Amino acid sequence: MPKQIFAKLIKKEKLLDNLYKFSVEAKEIVNIAKPGNFIEIRINENLDPFLRRPISIYNLDKENGILEFIFQVKGKGTKLLAKKEEGELIDIIGPLGSGIFKLEKIKNIAIIGGGIGIFPLYELAKEAQADGLNVNTYIGFRNKDLVVLEKEFQMVSSHLIVTTDDGSYAKNGFAIEYLKSDLESKQIDAIYACGPLPMLKAVKQLAENKNIPCQLSLEEKMGCGLGVCLGCAVKTAGSPKEEPQYIHVCKAGPVFDSKLIEI
């Protein structure tokens, strides 16, 4: 059940130009949140920017009731959010989404993320590792200047591959190429992905070709974030082309079984 809280910003870190990590006191949300859930933030009490901003959860510190999220400054909302100072209260609704990453009856998992899509995968990797699973992580970035959280993902993975599209840091190419070649030699029971649409499409196809269960975390413009406005629609797999059927990222997702949706 989501809650609205006014969470105190206790730590603000600039990870990169335009990339911030906020740590907030959000015990009520942290206690019930699961990997894959997201939150919605009201930027200010003014009516512009108007809508809340959906942001994925990066880390849940259950012991201390701290929630961490990372966001890129992109438009007027995130620009204002980045100006918040430590000690300020942030209006947050969460945890949101009923489609969460599920870790059941599996031993070896692959986690693949691209760019700012890697953030919601961290809590998943952390919990999977704590549950004794083998976590194989593949994270890709455009170039060396955009590489973040390498150490953090190292800590929660038994095997980590970092890639850059231009080869300016670590392995050269797309993360999925390395996952693909590892699938030849490694046993992988499930794949979890979040990132740009072309990457998600490729992961979905790869997983389905290899018949490996796969979950994708999606993004779509949202109105309410609660499942009432029906704005963040995604097509369900197998629905007729002339009459496509839709489910919603905020309520049925944001994490979907790859076979359930068409992207």
Next chain:
Amino acid sequence: MNTKINFAGIEMKNPVTVASGTFGYGREYSEFFDLSKLGAVITKGTSLKPRAGNRPSRVYETTGGMLNSIGLQNPGVEYFATYDLPFLKKFDTKIIVNACGSSIEEYVELCKVLNTLDIDGVELNLSCPNVKAGCLAFGTTYNGVKEVTSEVRKVLSKPLIVKLTPNVTDITETAKAAQDGGADAISLINTLLAMKIDINTRKPVLANNTGGLSGPAIKPVAVRMVYQAAKSIDIPVMGLGGIVNGEDAIEFMLAGATTISIGCGNFIDPYTAIKTIEEIENYMKKYKISDIKEIIGKVEMN
């Protein structure tokens, strides 16, 4: 202090309702507050058969508001009657079903079904800008509004509210048409037909190209139209369009609205409707108003 209102024959505990399409069928917001506090819940636009809605992207934020082109996605009246109505009946509030169709026959068939359900009223949606057939086609002319309204009236004994579109030259024409067709009340405004273009792709941001604009950005237009409509007819008016607090609600009531509706104001704060009720009461205390009805239409023109 009395906040009770009789609206089109529906006894509401206060004039605050939640607008169609911004509150689903109540479940999601019931996790935040007791729906019994509301004057009425107006459901998501519901049709005779399920509707899949439009292609995404469907929503986009604009300055002080948002665009939507949902396309009336809904599970159909049968599903509503089986799953959503029993849920809503658990609360001590009034239930008004927003009814949409693509032809007069469809509106009539739907309202025949609605007339048999345990609901308090029907809001006839003649104003959705996002579906090709129906709605706007009926909603923009005197004859169109009057014809649908009078055909529905023949089969519907429950209170009938006609929701009007602002996408017309003269709102008093369609307001009168609803009255002449036998409506018990009107509600306005639905969204304003609008468009946003991405200058990098040179494409409209909504897959449907155009959508409906709502939010505080449209409030002054809505207040003006409520004022004009209320003056031109004898049946009561439900005012909506960008209401996010008590001040906005009072403004609509002074302009002539008997009741008001919170639309996308629900999205920015799940408690917007509850806070609006409290702020209306605070206003009444401040100006020693003993009955909320005293302020309806009491704007003093210059």
